[in-house]
Amino acid sequence: MKITVVGTGYQGLVVGTCLSESGNIVTCVDWDVEKIERLKRGELPIYEPGLSELVTRNIEEERLYFSTSLEESVQKCLLVFLCLDPVVKYSSMDDLVRPILDVAKIIARSMTGYRIIVNKVTSPPGTADRIKETVRENTSHPFDVVVNPDFLKQGTAVDDFLRPDRVVVGCEDVRVEEIMKELYSPFLRTGKPLLIMSPRSAELCKYATAVMLAGRISIMNQIADLCAEWGADINEVREAVGADSRIGPTFLFPGIGYGGIWLPKDIDSCILFAREKGIKPYIFESIQKVNIERREKFVSMILEHYNGNVQGKSIAVWGASFKARTDDIRESPAVYIIDILIEKGANLRVFDPLAGPRLREKYGSKILVTSKQYQPLEQADGLVVLTEWNEFRRPDYERMSQLMREKVIFDGRNLYTPKVMMSYGFKYYSIGRPPVG
Numbered sequence: 077m078k079i080t081v082v083g084t085g086y087q088g089l090v091v092g093t094c095l096s097e098s099g100n101i102v103t104c105v106d107w108d109v110e111k112i113e114r115l116k117r118g119e120l121p122i123y124e125p126g127l128s129e130l131v132t133r134n135i136e137e138e139r140l141y142f143s144t145s146l147e148e149s150v151q152k153c154l155l156v157f158l159c160l161d162p163v164v165k166y167s168s169m170d171d172l173v174r175p176i177l178d179v180a181k182i183i184a185r186s187m188t189g190y191r192i193i194v195n196k197v198t199s200p201p202g203t204a205d206r207i208k209e210t211v212r213e214n215t216s217h218p219f220d221v222v223v224n225p226d227f228l229k230q231g232t233a234v235d236d237f238l239r240p241d242r243v244v245v246g247c248e249d250v251r252v253e254e255i256m257k258e259l260y261s262p263f264l265r266t267g268k269p270l271l272i273m274s275p276r277s278a279e280l281c282k283y284a285t286a287v288m289l290a291g292r293i294s295i296m297n298q299i300a301d302l303c304a305e306w307g308a309d310i311n312e313v314r315e316a317v318g319a320d321s322r323i324g325p326t327f328l329f330p331g332i333g334y335g336g337i338w339l340p341k342d343i344d345s346c347i348l349f350a351r352e353k354g355i356k357p358y359i360f361e362s363i364q365k366v367n368i369e370r371r372e373k374f375v376s377m378i379l380e381h382y383n384g385n386v387q388g389k390s391i392a393v394w395g396a397s398f399k400a401r402t403d404d405i406r407e408s409p410a411v412y413i414i415d416i417l418i419e420k421g422a423n424l425r426v427f428d429p430l431a432g433p434r435l436r437e438k439y440g441s442k443i444l445v446t447s448k449q450y451q452p453l454e455q456a457d458g459l460v461v462l463t464e465w466n467e468f469r470r471p472d473y474e475r476m477s478q479l480m481r482e483k484v485i486f487d488g489r490n491l492y493t494p495k496v497m498m499s500y501g502f503k504y505y506s507i508g509r510p511p512v513g
């Protein structure tokens with residue numbers, strides 16, 4: 077099938093590349109000229125494990141193309157996938173939908189025959205209807221609109237697309253349903269379901285998933301506070317809770333809270349959708365409040381250790397991306413913590429396995445970004461661990477203890493065992509466990 081993908085960010089690039097990998101001819105379109113030029117040369121503007129090899133292979137096999145011209149690309153394809161980013165700052169549902177409708181208008185005016193517009197942007201209930209209206213007003217050609225929300229996770233997005241837990245398709249036409257089934261069949265050979273539902277349900281199920289996941293994290297984070305205050309260990313409690321087959325072990329890890337640009341935005345959107353219909357969004361609001369409080373509490377814990385004054389302290393930071401296996405620092409709780417420590421006068425030396433270039437771009441000379449993991453520890457007055465990268469899990473404790481001036485660790489991801497930390501002479505603060513050392 078011939079496909080256009082609009083938007084070449086974390087979502088669009090993965091979607092377009094994976095669809096070309098199964099034999100489709102895909103053109104990825106973006107209005108960012110520099111991004112497209114780089115992609116044409118096979119250079120990736122983002123990091124996703126496994127993506128680079130797939131992009132290179134599919135460019136070479138002449139199945140994957142990049143362009144800045146939406147008009148030209150729409151003229152030549154059957155399906156148009158929307159993978160752009162809606163505005164991040166918004167105060168109404170209209171603000172969220174407007175960028176999608178702007179693109180829909182261009183698509184409609186470029187159509188030369190029947191097209192299927194597939195909306196993969198996480199967008200408010202009713203967006204598909206509004207896309208339909210916009211397209212109808214701008215073309216006389218026949219078309220269909222499908223809602224196909226994405227459940228990709230940055231860091232495992234390629235794998236998530238190639239081996240999804242489920243594919244959701246919101247559509248009202250049986251022929252379109254068949255086309256979507258054919259398109260996704262190479263990725264569903266292990267029997268995972270393709271769920272056909274109404275466009276409204278498809279629009280809402282992405283938000284519902286986001287709320288459930290964020291909710292688990294916030295609930296666990298609040299339980300962590302109980303554990304710390306009552307002398308329990310959240311890791312032990314988490315294992316017992318996660319072993320319950322009604323609950324399961326994933327998304328129960330306490331820490332400095334969830335982040336990234338989309339998960340918090342999805343919960344905020346749910347608050348907006350609820351208010352729009354007179355529903356009181358008690359739970360959605362609490363999930364967000366608890367999440368923001370995490371990072372504030374963590375900073376307070378660090379400041380308290382230094383009697384409220386980190387001015388001139390050399391503090392090492394491990395991790396800045398909002399989660400492991402991504403270079404994305406947008407809305408990362410780590411960035412919030414880094415910002416406060418800078419504001420309070422600390423000298424920060426930061427190592428992140430992938431986010432270094434993004435940190436240098438954002439902070440310039442305000443922090444020292446190192447390319448080696450142990451470099452920030454030299455004569456450091458403390459280490460703050462903010463992202464759960466694998467390489468931070470089993471470090472050389474002996475070396476750390478020799479390098480650091482003050483042997484104190486603030487672990488925002490509970491990567492270490494208090495007893496082990498004590499045995500190396502560290503003062504060790506973590507989440508949901510009393511400090512030791």
Ligand SMILES: NC(=O)c1ccc[n+]([C@@H]2O[C@H](COP(=O)([O-])OP(=O)(O)OC[C@H]3O[C@@H](n4cnc5c(N)ncnc54)[C@H](O)[C@@H]3O)[C@@H](O)[C@H]2O)c1
Pocket residue numbers: 082083084085086087088105106107108111159160161162175179196197198199226227228229230338
């Ligand atoms: N990143 C994820 O893990 C993820 C997972 C599931 C769903 N989503 C959804 O995917 C959507 C996109 O997210 P992302 O992370 O890829 O965003 P992103 O910011 O990384 O990329 C968006 C891209 O779209 C381009 N773009 C925006 N408007 C355009 C236009 N009018 N024409 C052409 N290009 C345009 C931008 O230049 C940018 O390259 C969001 O709705 C998000 O909720 C993202």
